[in-house]
Structure formats: C-alpha cells, structure tokens
Amino acid sequence: QLQLQESGPGLVKPSETLSLTCTVSGGSISSSSYYWGWIRQPPGKGLEWIGSIYYSGSTYYNPSLKSRVTISVDTSKNQFSLKLSSVTAADTAVYYCARRQAPFDPWGQGTLVTVSS
C-alpha cells in the first residue's frame, strides 16, 4: 500500500525559504505512470495546487507561485522535495504531498508550516 509522508521544519521566518520533503513508501517514485505533487491548505481555507514533478525531473508549477517554487526529485531515496522562497504569513498552511495520475491519490497526512518571526 503506497504511503507518503511529509517532513520538514514547522516554523519558517518571513523572507526565508520553506523546505519540505515527501518520502514515498510501498512503491517506487520512478513509476512511469505517475506524477508527484504538492498541495497546500491555509488554516480554515481551501486547497491550492503548488506543483508537480515526474521522476525524470520534469516539473509543472502553479503560475501564481512559479517564481518562488522549486520541486525536485531524488529517486535513490524515493523522495521528492519542495522549496518555496521569500515566504510571508500568507504561506502559512498545511502542506500535503500526493501522487498524481489523473486525480491526486493517495495523499500524505500533511504538515503544518507556520511563517512567523
């Protein structure tokens, strides 16, 4: 059974870079059938797609975040990572990683990242 787990700091200072890693277990991140993505949810608000990556390194980003986002993959560790630069309080959210074929499924449990000094 495929499982995803997010990890990384829960507190980031304004203007710094948010860094998270998603570890995939129970399956290979190098499967040719899937992309892997990041989605976030500010407290009490809806879901926002951040970006997706293929095991080859091909990426797609939300146009509204594209200038600040970098997603990378490490197939040797079965992990993919998110970097979001120049964060502000508006980037405070629960960050989820998920596998994407057409829908996003499954999802990790999510990790809350708070942007505050």
Next chain:
Amino acid sequence: QSVLTQPPSVSGAPGQRVTISCTGSSSNIGAGYDVHWYQQLPGTAPKLLIYGNSNRPSGVPDRFSGSKSGTSASLAITGLQAEDEADYYCQSYDSSLSGHNYVFGTGTKVTVL
C-alpha cells in the same frame, strides 16, 4: 482565487439526499477535463471520493455518485449518514494562457442535521 465555485455549505437529515455543485468555465470543466471529488474529514487529509467525473475508487460506498454536464459537475450523497459530515472539494484542470494549473473548488461543508 479558485476558478471552480461550490456552495459554502449544504445540510440534510440522516437518510436524505444532498447534492453539491461545482461550477467552472470553458477553460476547465467546459473544455472536457475530468472532475474529481475529495472528502476531507475534520483534521485529516483529503481522500479521493470520485475520479473521472463519475467513478468510485474501491471502498467508496455507492451512496456517493458524480456527474458532469457542460461547465459544471455535481456530487450526490444519497442516504446521508452522520459519518458523511465533512468538507468536499471538486478538482479539475485549467488550460488558461498562463499555463498548466490543477484547480480545486472552493469547498463545501456538509452538515448532517
């Protein structure tokens, strides 16, 4: 900022049928892109409920059904149960000039009276 619009809330008594609409446009649902639905129980991650407009993953009760027509989609819950109280989100793909964008609906809170 969501390009898919859902009603903020719907409610129903146990056993009743409720529907949730998801209204898009010609650059997403109306362009033929599939709609998927997710259920988010309080304090948990979203879970796939319906994929490809009307298909249920294994383990999802047949009380949940999805449909799509034109620039809109709908999720129906028949025989509403207390455990269905959750937030529901639709999701599709948008092909505007700015590029690839996987979009979610604004979300609907279902309350079981």
